[in-house]
Amino acid sequence: MGGNRTCMQCxxxxxxxxxAIYMKLVSRTAQxxxxxxxxxxxxxxGRxxxxxxxxxxxxSGICVLFR
Known part of the structure; x- marks a missing residue:
């Protein structure tokens, strides 16, 4: 999951x-x-x-991104 391990903003x-949450809420194909x-x-x-x-x-186990 993911190549870039730092926040693109901060x-x-x-x-x-x-x-995982970024991919779930924003884009599954994000890099x-x-x-x-x-x-x-x-x-x-907020957080x-x-x-x-x-x-x-x-x-819940319903999303493979969080297993």
């Missing part, structure tokens, strides 16, 4: 969940990604709703 190092904070800013929702989605997808 340059912070990314973890697997950052990349560059944003960290959760920058994605929350882009989506005008907390994105973290809740990550927990939901991970616990």
């Amino acid at each position: 340059g912070t190092s990314l973890v697997t969940d950052d990349i 560059r990604y944003k960290c959760i904070d920058c994605l929350g800013e882009q989506l005008n929702c 907390e709703p994105i973290e809740k989605l990550i927990r939901y997808f991970r616990e």
